[in-house]
Amino acid sequence: MITDTQKAELKAKLEGEKKLLEEELARLGTRNPSNPNDWVAAKPEGEEFGADRTDNAGLIEEMHSNNASMNELEGRYNNVVRALGKFDTNTYGECEISKSDIEVERLYANPAARTCKAHMGDEHTLG
Numbered sequence: 401m402i403t404d405t406q407k408a409e410l411k412a413k414l415e416g417e418k419k420l421l422e423e424e425l426a427r428l429g430t431r432n433p434s435n436p437n438d439w440v441a442a443k444p445e446g447e448e449f450g451a452d453r454t455d456n457a458g459l460i461e462e463m464h465s466n467n468a469s470m471n472e473l474e475g476r477y478n479n480v481v482r483a484l485g486k487f488d489t490n491t492y493g494e495c496e497i498s499k500s501d502i503e504v505e506r507l508y509a510n511p512a513a514r515t516c517k518a519h520m521g522d523e524h525t526l527g
């Protein structure tokens with residue numbers, strides 16, 4: 401069982417991480433106006449599609465690689481947001497599979513952890 405002090409500390413860590421991820425996402429792309437949880441990769445600054453096929457291919461490649469980093473960041477971001485939401489429902493620190501307490505040291509290593517150690521790696525069975 402984690403104490404209120406530990407909870408406050410972990411919440412502050414999550415909020416800090418959320419801010420960093422938002423900055424990173426804003427650097428690489430823009431928020432989807434119709435879905436604030438979705439981010440889309442921006443076209444590299446100052447570059448336009450033109451008549452040169454080779455240039456266009458390079459531009460598309462760059463956008464794809466930005467997209468890959470964005471998908472990874474987006475995954476981490478959504479995890480952090482999900483973890484922060486648990487403070488509102490008072491379920492923070494609870495394993496989403498067994499509902500038992502997540503080990504304190506696991507939370508300090510990963511404040512957005514969704515499961516206890518026994519169910520580590522089973523996150524994919526969750527929605």
Ligand SMILES: [Zn+2]
Nearest residue numbers: 495498516519
């Ligand atoms: Zn568990």
